[in-house]
């Protein structure tokens with residue numbers, strides 16, 4: 001198919017492009033490099049052995065989008081472009097609503113104008129908020145507790161309304177849990193211009209001496225060791241879910257669905273630290289800090305819908321996720 005990838009220079013977008021090129025899809029990608037670096041483009045070509053069309057562009061730039069859609073044949077949009085820091089979104093909600101919601105509206109308006117009728121949207125497990133018992137299924141209510149999560153809920157709702165009023169428009173919201181690791185080529189991985197705020201990159205920064213220690217927020221949760229449990233998913237599994245999502249959009253009789261992409265297993269912060277310690281030269285130093293407001297003890301996915309609808313399941317172990325993350329980050 002002819003795919004337009006927004007946010008193609010980012011962590012997940014770049015991995016998707018490599019695998020989609022290998023599956024012989026034709027790729028047009030765009031990114032404004034607000035949080036990513038231009039050197040990723042060469043790496044994508046190296047890792048895939050193939051070429052693709054790239055535009056430095058913002059999803060809010062309607063005339064540029066019109067040019068992209070009219071110059072290239074596009075069958076389906078995979079929409080990764082977004083700002084993604086929960087903390088930053090709390091301090092600057094307008095930036096998040098303007099970039100994520102405003103930008104998506106312009107993208108969708110242009111798709112409508114140009115007759116492009118299929119979209120895969122990068123949503124997030126954060127849409128569920130913190131009040132549900134795990135495993136969390138897609139039927140759980142949406143209780144976003146940050147502007148970032150709220151921006152994802154609003155875009156899902158817009159897509160839902162579009163599929164209701166235009167019956168030939170199809171959308172798939174993929175709600176990611178916590179993607180980690182890097183590409184099997186070790187040529188691409190997570191490399192943002194912003195300070196890392198996720199557990200795996202922070203542990204790797206401690207391991208390579210850039211940070212002194214890990215703060216673990218809460219050791220009194222109702223988990224086996226008291227530290228919070230989350231569902232981590234290897235980037236290669238996340239991407240294979242997207243490849244299956246393309247088939248779903250082409251074959252399913254439904255015109256919209258929201259599907260969790262998580263492994264269905266949770267691991268505590270201490271368990272992850274211990275896996276890293278099993279292969280690092282020096283143990284990761286950590287200290288306990290008070291719980292963060294809004295955090296819950298245990299969050300992991302019910303992924304039965306991904307299994308039944310996408311015929312997808314995860315394959316990579318926690319050890320592989322930790323080792324791949326370290327191999328990637330130790331190159332810094």
Ligand SMILES: NC(=O)c1ccc[n+]([C@@H]2O[C@H](COP(=O)([O-])OP(=O)(O)OC[C@H]3O[C@@H](n4cnc5c(N)ncnc54)[C@H](O)[C@@H]3O)[C@@H](O)[C@H]2O)c1
Pocket residue numbers: 006007008009010011012013030031032033034035036057058059060079080081082083084099103122123124125176177178179192198
């Ligand atoms: N990585 C995660 O932990 C995670 C978890 C859940 C959901 N998501 C979602 O997955 C998607 C991809 O995440 P990622 O980890 O690759 O993030 P990322 O920051 O690495 O990539 C996002 C890319 O979008 C680009 N971008 C941002 N705003 C843009 C705009 N207005 N116009 C054009 N490009 C723009 C950035 O420059 C960046 O290259 C995002 O929508 C994110 O919210 C990510």
